[in-house]
Every structure is written in structure tokens, then in C-alpha cells.
Amino acid sequence: MYATLLALHSLTRWLVLTSLLFAIFWAYRGWLLNKPYLRFDDGLRHITATIAHIQLTLGLSLYFISPIVSYFLHNFSTAVHERAIRFFGMEHITMMLIAITLITIGSAKAKRKSIDKEKFKTMAIWFTIALLIILSSIPWSFSPLISRPNFRPLF
Template sequence: MYQTLTFLHSLFRWLVLLSLVYSIFKACKGYFLNLEFSKIVDSLRHWTATVVHVQLVLGIILYSKSPTVKYFWKNFNEAKASFDILFFGLIHIALMLFSIVLITIGSALAKRKSTDKEKFAIMLIYFSIALIIILLAIPWPFSPLAQRPYIR
């Protein structure tokens, strides 16, 4: 079960990144070209937030079952000295939660704005900031913070 969740989490990592990048592209294009905030773009906004929330649920389940995280919370004083354990026990989840909050707020605000330009601007700002935070918080194989393979 844990391996299946880990695989789904890795798969959804890419779906989150792809949907965010595409949403940001559409928001940028819509904002600068003064396009209409169509039902397709609104669906993209909605489904991007949905994919991110599914990833959140998978991440919380994995976080609660992770032996690294369990060690971190049971041995907090010793574990916080190891940056790798600190990253997975606290930094990663804090940054990811913050980015998901930004995406959720950005999605909700964009939905409620009255003009298309405002909708695109909100989506562009909130989703872009969230993407930058997510890119920093992902344990890429080349990351100086913590490393994991692309797909486990």
C-alpha cells in the first residue's frame, strides 16, 4: 500500500507541475493579450486546484506513514540537527502547505473577480508564486536541500 501511494504521489507531482505551468501560461497569455476568461480557462483553474488538493491528500497520508517523519517527531532535538531529516519532517510539508493555500486562495479570488483581466492577473500572480515555492520544496535529484529520484 505504501509503495502504491508513493508511486501515485510521484505521478501527481508531475500532474501538479504540468497543470500549474499550463495554467500560468494561459493566465499570462490571457492577461497580456486581453483575452476572454473562457469556460475552458475557468475549468483549467478549477482542475489545477483539484489536482493540487489530491496531491495534498496523498502527501498527508505519506507524511503520516513516513519512517523519516516518525523519527523526526519522536527525536525532535536530535533530528533537527540533520538537515535531510529536518527537510522531510518540517520544511517540505510547510512549504507545500503554504503553496497549496496560495493556489486555493488564488483560484477562489480569480473565480470571484468581475473582469477577465483581474481573473487572469490573480491566477498569474498566485499560481506563479506557488509554483516557485513548490519547485524549491520538491526534493529533486539535483537539489542541494534534499534528493529523491524523479519517480520512486
């Protein structure tokens, strides 16, 4: 189960990044070009937040069954000094929770705005900040600090 969840979490990362990048591009386009906020735009906002929440659910499930996190929690005083263990036990989850919270707040605020330009602006700003946090907190394969494969096999 752990390996399957890990693979799904890794795969869903790409859905989150793709939807977030497209939503950000679309929001800046709408904001800077004074486009009307249409049903498509609202759907994009909603779908992007939903994909992020699915990723959150997978990540939290993975967190509670992860042997790395278990080691971190049961050996905190020594594990906190081990970079890779601390990253998954504390840093990754904290930063991702912050990012998902920003996406949720940005989505909710944009939904409640009455002016189209403000809807796009709100989405653009909140989603961009969340994306920067996400990009800095993913264990990329090329990272000199914490490296994990970009794609994991499902089985």
C-alpha cells in the first residue's frame, strides 16, 4: 500500500503543477488583458483547487504510513538532525500544507470577488505564491539536498 500511495502521490504532483501553471497563466492573462471572468475560468479555479486537495489527501495518507516519518516521530531528537529524515518528517509536509492553504484561500477569495479583474488578480497572486512554495518543497531528482525520482512506477 505504501509503494502504491507513494507512486500516486508522485504522479499527482504533475497534475497539481500542470493545473496550477495553467491556472496562473490564465489568471494573469485575464487580469492583465481585462478579460471577462467566464464559467470556464471559475471551473479552472475550482478544478485546480480540487486537484491540490486530492494531492493533500494522498500526501497526508502517505505521511501517516511512511516508515521515514515513523522514524522521525519516534526518534525526533536524533532524526531532526538528519537532513533527509527531517525534510519528509517536518519540512515537506509543513510547506505543502501552507501551499495548499494558500491555494484554498486564493480560490475562496477569488470566488467571492464581484469584479472580474479582481477575481483574476486574486487567483494570480495567491496561486503564484503557492506555486513558489510547492516548487521549493518538492524533492526533485536534481536537488542537491533531497533527491527523489521524478516518476515512480505504480507497481
